[in-house]
């Protein structure tokens with residue numbers, strides 16, 4: 286991705302404080318600098334309460350910032366929010382469809398909100414339904430759709446006016462893995478070449494899809510980079526340990542005791558050990574594990590995951 290592409294979304298020193306001095310303040314967004322270029326899909330990744338939704342709502346003008354600057358599609362927010370909205374598609378974390386209206390009626394309703402000429406809107410609605418695989422259900426009330434189909438319809442409504450900036454707040458939350466996969470294909474198919482997309486997600490495995498990942502915690506950016514740049518931080522620092530299930534608990538206890546093991550995380554039936562260096566634990570652990578009665582299946586260096594990187598960042602911050 287060329288960073289020479291125009292910037293379509295930018296915040297500088299963005300702050301949003303909820304509450305007040307007497308009842309207690311929450312700094313939901315705390316000095317956030319974000320940039321998304323045309324053609325980029327950026328992932329906002331962070332734990333519950335990190336400030337992802339607040340950031341999205343500030344970006345689309347749904348909340349007034351406490352301080353800082355926001356520019357979207359060349360317009361200043363909140364000052365020029367009316368103009369900016371024509372260029373923004375926003376899918377809220379808890380978005381609402383009109384349950385009594387059919388799929389087509391929902392799409393047309395959102396088109397009318399944007400004052401789209403009828404002919405253009407109808408053509409666009411048709412195109413989106415076809416893309417989303419919802420054509421067959423066009424006359425079904427939205428309330429009668431499955432969760433995954435509702436998310437697709439939500440995405441379609443956010444795209445009805447062909448916005449060049451797309452804000453998607455946990456679009457695949459509470460959706461099964463197959464529907465999640467379909468959603469990503471759909472999104473990539475629908476994006477116009479030069480769109481700027483900001484997506485929040487709690488799923489680290491999804492973060493590998495983004496051009497750039499912004500790790501956010503307590504309203505601040507902890508680290509950002511391409512997935513590969515971020516993974517690079519932990520090259521030669523992760524060991525995977527597999528043990529017979531009945532001895533895994535003991536394996537974890539012993540591994541945590543090793544002086545070069547910084548952290549142990551469970552990944553399904555495997556353990557990921559984050560180590561200061563590979564050599565020491567590789568030499569010591571098989572011996573200590575065996576004498577502790579652990580039936581080791583393997584202990585080997587593996588490539589880090591983004592989850593490993595995020596855990597390391599949070600640990601480093603706490604120290």
Ligand SMILES: Nc1ncnc2c1ncn2[C@@H]1O[C@H](COP(=O)(O)OP(=O)(O)OP(=O)(O)O)[C@@H](O)[C@H]1O
Pocket residue numbers: 303304311312313331332333334335336337338339340378487
């Ligand atoms: N309207 C509000 N009034 C007071 N506090 C709020 C309000 N909205 C959000 N907060 C607080 O701001 C912080 C950030 O919340 P936000 O919803 O932005 O987090 P998030 O990253 O979207 O979390 P999640 O992953 O759970 O959706 C939280 O501590 C939350 O309780």
Ligand SMILES: [Mg+2]
Pocket residue numbers: 337338339378454
């Ligand atoms: Mg949220």
